[in-house]
Amino acid sequence: MPQLNPNPWFFIMLASWLTFSLIIQPKLLSLTPTNPPSNKTSTTTKTTPWTWPWT
Template sequence: MPQLNPNPWFFIMLTSWLTFSLIIQPKLLSFIPTNPPFNKTPTTTKTTPWTWPWT
């Protein structure tokens, strides 16, 4: 059964993970987000109890 032979697939998986970890991930992490969440002021909403018409 060729599906159980890990010889070509292990190399492909290892190569793809190394490519992601060493090349793509540092490039993605170097971007600065344009809308950082820590600059937003928290808003508090006033909640009022619901008046049920049948009570």
């Protein structure tokens, strides 16, 4: 069964994960978000319970 042979596919998976975690991820994490979260206080809304017609 050739699907179970890990020779080429394991190296490709390992190389792609190392590329992502060592090169791409630090570049993405260094970017500043364009819309930072504000320090607004959250407003709570009062909810009323649902009135079921059969109770």
